[in-house]
Amino acid sequence: MDHVWYVAYGSNLAMARFRCYLSGGRPAGGARVYPGCRDRTAPTGTEGVLVPGGLVFAGASKVWGGGSAFYNPQAATQLAGRAYLITTDQFADVAAQEMWREPGGAYALQLAAILPEVIELHALGSGRYETVVRLGERNGIPLYTITHGTVADLAPVAPTASYLHWIATGLIEAHGWELAQVVDYLHTAPGVQLGWTPGALLSALNGNAGRGG
Template sequence: MHVWYASYGSNLARDRFLCYLRGGRPQGATRTYPGARDQSHPLGDAPIELPGQVFFGWHSPTWDGGVAFYDASSTGGALARAYLITEGQFADVAAQEMHRDPGEDLDLSTVLEERKHSLGPGRYESLHLLGDLEGHPVLTFTSPDDADLPHNPPSEAYLAMVAQGLRETHEHPDEHLVDYLLDCPGVSPHWTWEQVSDLVAV
């Protein structure tokens, strides 16, 4: 089975996401990823908008700052990019997000039936079913409990990667993307409109 993986953070940028499939180190990161068992490129990708909101929290040693999480319970909309990949690739991406070695499949039956499934207490171990696209389920993962993740501003390298992915994926004016990022909890007041504008405009 193929699934759409809905990315809303740095994986919006295609080259960064391919590090999870083919291995490698994203620009600005301190970690090199082993890649997935199946290193094939996605069969497709598409811009989508998710119900809910993106926020930045925790402190990632890979990016030296807060990273993106998805709050499905919030109002608003989260700009995302969906990649059409295999179940095995989705499992290997999730494993690498949790700093585990890829290689074990995930049982997706619970999330496909109940729309949400917490695999464990880790930062990206809550699976969400967000709908259907072209006959395939749209899935993402985030923190099981948003309350356990205090907001934390992202580093320049990470926010620049998110901005790059938004530009690649969504045909919005730069001003719209700046406002969108500043509306994500954890970005302001650490980041100003002018600073985010400079990252978006690169």
């Protein structure tokens, strides 16, 4: 299995932000410089996808402050994601960086080795993004994302404006949504209501979505 679809649903929805994972660098508004993947080749394809489940914000993001985005496979909604066609090793390196581990290190090598065997869900550990979820196939190639293994048990936490800017940018890029549709989608995610009214969310995103925060 040389290539997989990596399904992003948080700030990596935005291509410019995802490039920091691929080729290294610090995203605007973020507090971290990413080392990048061993293979810094751009994705060979990208598509907007909708999958069963939902978006939730919880925990504490070291990059953005506020809650981090997680995928809850059990939610009775739909998750708006963006599928990037990348190599298996790139996927493993992206996942390693999510956990502040070295691209090409032991964790990345372990993940790349077990990925073809993941039928539905596999937990490599109890960390924030150490559970791999298979979301079916697209054009005969498997779709995978990563999330927290017990996401349904996490207490929701409001995300920050800079984080939401990147997510909104990616939703517009991947799905062609108007800003009002982005606000409707985000405001239904657990955690967002704790810090944002729909009006405040619209004001925060207006003029920033589409420009990478």
